[in-house]
Amino acid sequence: MNKIAVIFWTGTGNTEVMANEVVAGAKEAGADVTLFNTSAFSADKAQEFDKFALGCPAMGAEELEDSEFQPLYDQLKAQISGKKVVLFGSYGWGGGEWMNPWKEDAANAGLVLADEPLAIEGAPDDAGKEKCRELGKVLALS
Ligand SMILES: Cc1cc2nc3c(=O)[nH]c(=O)nc-3n(C[C@H](O)[C@H](O)[C@H](O)COP(=O)(O)O)c2cc1C
Numbered sequence: 690m691n692k693i694a695v696i697f698w699t700g701t702g703n704t705e706v707m708a709n710e711v712v713a714g715a716k717e718a719g720a721d722v723t724l725f726n727t728s729a730f731s732a733d734k735a736q737e738f739d740k741f742a743l744g745c746p747a748m749g750a751e752e753l754e755d756s757e758f759q760p761l762y763d764q765l766k767a768q769i770s771g772k773k774v775v776l777f778g779s780y781g782w783g784g785g786e787w788m789n790p791w792k793e794d795a796a797n798a799g800l801v802l803a804d805e806p807l808a809i810e811g812a813p814d815d816a817g818k819e820k821c822r823e824l825g826k827v828l829a830l831s
Contacts, residue, residue: 690739691720691829696765697744698727698758703779703812704744710818711742711777714825722825727757732764740773740803740828741765747780747787747808770799775828776806777821779813803831 693715697708708724715722720740735741743762748754753762776791785808792806804827809817 692738693720693722693740693742693825693828694725694730694734694738695722695742695744695825696725696727696730696761697778698746698754699744699779700746700748700754703809704746704777706813706818707777707779707807707809707821708742708744710813710821711744711775711825711828714822715742715829716825717822718826718829720825720829722829727761730761732761732768735765735768740831741769741800742775742777742825742828744777745791746778747783747785751783751787751790753787753791766795766798766800772801773803773828773831774800775802775804775824777808777824779809779811781811785810803828 699705745758
């Protein structure tokens with residue numbers, strides 16, 4: 690089975706645009722993909738999926754969004770150790786720094802990163818959208 694959950698949090702829509710492109714890329718590669726805003730997903734659904742694309746912008750001071758995304762991610766990572774995952778999100782001024790501790794944390798939790806995380810400044814342009822589709826494709830084919 691190749692069931693993928695794409696789960697994202699967004700404040701102003703940029704990471705949602707990325708999430709939609711990740712979905713498109715994974716579908717093009719033949720996966721069965723479902724898109725969730727964090728508020729629509731709970732960790733007890735994790736076992737229904739084989740792979741996960743997780744999207745969250747840089748918030749706080751180079752951190753994950755702390756009211757919805759971080760708590761969900763903390764519960765989820767305990768349940769999906771050993772599963773394939775990709776990470777993505779939009780940032781503003783920090784050069785993508787928030788992605789480094791996230792990547793390290795995911796690896797420490799035993800998540801298997803199917804590709805390098807994708808960090809995009811602001812709203813993705815056409816080239817950025819293509820990178821998102823490619824990320825979805827790589828996850829689907831991994
Ligand atoms: C409360 C808050 C904190 C933020 N902190 C950071 C940060 O630490 N580093 C950074 O590069 N951008 C930061 N940003 C900018 C967002 O990451 C950026 O606007 C991003 O495009 C938002 O993505 P979204 O449209 O998916 O919400 C912050 C924005 C807000 C509102």
